[in-house]
Amino acid sequence: MENIPDNVKKICVHTGNILNLNEVKKNAGQNSSEELVESLKIALKGWAPPAENNGTCLEVRSNDETIKVSGVEKSELRTSVKVFITSDKKEALQEAIDKLFSSLEADNVDSVVMAYTGTSHEASDRLGEIQHLWEVLEANVQSGKLSRIGISDVDTELFITLYNLAKTKPSIVQINLASCCVVPPALQEFCKQNDIQLLTHNDPLDFLPSKKLHAAFGLSNDSSTFTYKWITRYLTLLCCRGVIAAKGYIISAQRP
DSSP, rough: OOOTTTTTEEEEOOOOGGGOOOOHHHHHTOOOOHHHHHHHHHHHTTTTOSSSOOOEEEEOOOSOOSSSEEEEEEEGGGEEEEEEEEOOOHHHHHHHHHHHHHHHSSSSSEEEEEOOOSSSSSSHHHHHHHHHHHHHHHHHTTTTSEEEEEEOOHHHHHHHHHHHHOSSSSOOOEEEETOOOOOOOOHHHHHHHOEEEEEOOOOOSSSSSSHHHHHHHOOOTTTOOOOOEEEEEEEEETTTTTTTEEEEEEEEEOOO
């Protein structure tokens, strides 16, 4: 991706169903961050900005965006989603959800787990930012778009506080065993008492460092270039067979 017009401040890339990409399937042992970078490189291969583009936003869709599963009733599919978000703006999270539904052409998603990195180090500030974003997830549950919502990579105290304050309670919590070798007993007990699904994951804490993003986009490693605001990863399962039918990423990156 070279010669991006100066007026373009934002790029949204859809990888399509990466299960159709031989290059990705050959590297089955790579972690999720490496998988994303490889998928982005493939989606952007040979792509160039339109000759005439006066807008500030570009949208890139993979040539192979076969996401819909044919010959299967929607009721037989379950889609789980994880949103990695660095922005505390509600509009950013809602955009991630809207782009997801646009790609999947779905009416409902079974679960969305939010992984918010943010910049706040103070626990009270981080809780406030997460609560602010949580309202977006709650609104999408109320509208029928999302069935279950959850949170990733928060400590036990913050999670319990969020649970007690939320109108729509988190039914999923994910923790990274790389930063927490043992699941906190207090969290285990709270999840057991409140019927919350407690999961572990191995996604890198810094999911897409600037250097990797620039490499995927084919850009120089310049801090003034693009940084991601959100990344959505979706996984669609064919329930009756326990088979993964589709998997993909959508990323929104911006520059000053």
